[in-house]
Amino acid sequence: MFSRPKPMDEPLAKTRRGFFNRIAGLFQQPKLSEETWEELEALLLQGDVGAATTIRLIETLRAQVKPGTLPAEAQLMLKSELYNILKRVQRPYLPDVNDRLLNVVFMVGVNGSGKTTSIAKLANYHKARGETVLLAAADTFRAAAIDQLKVWGERVDVEVIAQQPGADPGAVVYDAIAAARSRNTRVLIIDTAGRLQTKYNLMQELHKLVEVSRRRVHEAPHETLLVVDATTGQNGLSQAKAFADAVSVTGVVLAKLDSSAKGGIVFPIAEEFKLPVLFAATGEHLTDWSEFDPQAFIDGLFEH
Numbered sequence: 001m002f003s004r005p006k007p008m009d010e011p012l013a014k015t016r017r018g019f020f021n022r023i024a025g026l027f028q029q030p031k032l033s034e035e036t037w038e039e040l041e042a043l044l045l046q047g048d049v050g051a052a053t054t055i056r057l058i059e060t061l062r063a064q065v066k067p068g069t070l071p072a073e074a075q076l077m078l079k080s081e082l083y084n085i086l087k088r089v090q091r092p093y094l095p096d097v098n099d100r101l102l103n104v105v106f107m108v109g110v111n112g113s114g115k116t117t118s119i120a121k122l123a124n125y126h127k128a129r130g131e132t133v134l135l136a137a138a139d140t141f142r143a144a145a146i147d148q149l150k151v152w153g154e155r156v157d158v159e160v161i162a163q164q165p166g167a168d169p170g171a172v173v174y175d176a177i178a179a180a181r182s183r184n185t186r187v188l189i190i191d192t193a194g195r196l197q198t199k200y201n202l203m204q205e206l207h208k209l210v211e212v213s214r215r216r217v218h219e220a221p222h223e224t225l226l227v228v229d230a231t232t233g234q235n236g237l238s239q240a241k242a243f244a245d246a247v248s249v250t251g252v253v254l255a256k257l258d259s260s261a262k263g264g265i266v267f268p269i270a271e272e273f274k275l276p277v278l279f280a281a282t283g284e285h286l287t288d289w290s291e292f293d294p295q296a297f298i299d300g301l302f303e304h
């Protein structure tokens with residue numbers, strides 16, 4: 001049985017109580033001053049918005065305010081700038097899913113970021129839309145990784161294509177594509193390793209897996225989702241860079257947003273990497289998963 005995802009405002013409570021609440025507090029002062037901008041800059045940096053994006057935001061806002069601009073008006077300008085950053089790169093996830101027989105989706109990201117859990121939630125999401133799903137356990141370096149995906153597969157009631165631990169992950173992808181074709185499955189989601197034994201290059205391997213799918217399925221992969229752990233802060237950005245350099249990442253899953261008091265990481269992801277955040281994962285249950293909605297996200301951040 002599938003379950004419907006829930007709206008995203010409630011899990012954002014932590015982010016809201018964190019630094020964004022303090023930003024809202026800044027704009028409750030009677031008038032804007034030099035300190036307002038300094039404090040805003042410090043708070044944006046603390047909230048993971050990142051140096052380049054923060055500097056650009058402050059410059060844009062300062063250029064917009066006039067001597068008589070009220071703090072509440074400045075806050076609206078900030079909200080609208082933040083929204084624009086996200087909106088510029090936003091697009092739907094797999095918009096033409098039903099136009100092709102098989103859609104191939106890779107889930108990549110460093111170890112522990114939330115890939116396998118997110119795959120279960122994404123599989124549940126597809127089932128809720130009436131689309132057939134198959135999972136592939138291409139993280140073959142840890143036996144536990146294969147077992148974990150199988151457990152989720154049972155819970156969501158989708159089949160998992162797996163081989164023995166240590167098997168060639170390329171062969172798993174190859175098998176999974178053949179299985180998806182023979183079952184007329186609409187969406188194949190591939191779990192990948194987050195870390196490999198030393199000396200073996202993770203990025204090379206990911207590239208190889210993507211190539212296997214590219215050769216076998218027209219225009220594959222159709223999405224390559226990078227899972228970013230919202231609690232890792234600026235580290236998440238350097239991870240994003242490494243993955244985006246190795247494989248063509250098409251979008252981001254922001255995981256563990258429920259555990260993060262920040263959440264500002266979405267802005268540099270959009271502004272500096274030009275990547276849309278497509279989903280937010282907000283807990284350990286299947287339904288803790290929502291399509292990322294920039295307006296709802298911004299409104300949620302500033303609500304009291």
Ligand SMILES: Nc1nc2c(ncn2[C@@H]2O[C@H](COP(=O)(O)OP(=O)(O)OP(=O)(O)O)[C@@H](O)[C@H]2O)c(=O)[nH]1
Nearest residue numbers: 111112113114115116117194255256281282283284
């Ligand atoms: N609170 C919270 N925990 C999460 C979320 N997503 C995943 N987790 C937890 O984070 C831990 C790691 O998640 P996994 O899905 O195993 O991460 P992974 O990227 O597959 O990890 P590796 O396979 O080791 O590379 C688990 O304990 C999950 O339950 C989330 O949205 N919120």
Ligand SMILES: [Mg+2]
Nearest residue numbers: 115116139145
């Ligand atoms: Mg995993």
